[in-house]
Amino acid sequence: xxxxxxxxxxxxxxxxxxxxxxxxxxxxxxxxxxxxxxxxxxxxxxxxxxxxxxxxxxxxxxxxxxxxxxxxxxxxxxxxxxxxxxxxxxxxxxxxxxxx
Numbered sequence: 001x002x003x004x005x006x007x008x009x010x011x012x013x014x015x016x017x018x019x020x021x022x023x024x025x026x027x028x029x030x031x032x033x034x035x036x037x038x039x040x041x042x043x044x045x046x047x048x049x050x051x052x053x054x055x056x057x058x059x060x061x062x063x064x065x066x067x068x069x070x071x072x073x074x075x076x077x078x079x080x081x082x083x084x085x086x087x088x089x090x091x092x093x094x095x096x097x098x099x100x
Contacts, residue, residue: 039090048083055080 040049047069054060054068065076 035091035094036087039087039094043086043090044083047079048086051076051079052083 040052044052050069051065054065055062060068062073062076062080065071066073069076
């Protein structure tokens with residue numbers, strides 16, 4: 001089955017911004033949320049979006065993801081970590097440029 005990242009309602013996906021809770025005001029949280037939405041939709045590959053969605057939004061393990069996508073467990077892990085590294089790099093660049 002081919003699953004895609006749903007962008008209909010970002011409020012349904014709080015896990016990606018949970019690391020900001022308690023440290024920011026509501027406006028900052030919304031800015032982080034908007035940044036993550038745009039970055040996920042435009043800067044990640046389809047496979048990265050797929051694995052990210054399965055892991056964070058559907059709560060699947062790497063074994064389950066690998067089985068469903070017909071890849072090795074290590075490949076599923078590597079895809080997710082590359083996606084997270086990409087998002088972290090983009091966030092660092094975006095927020096350092098926007099705070100000047």
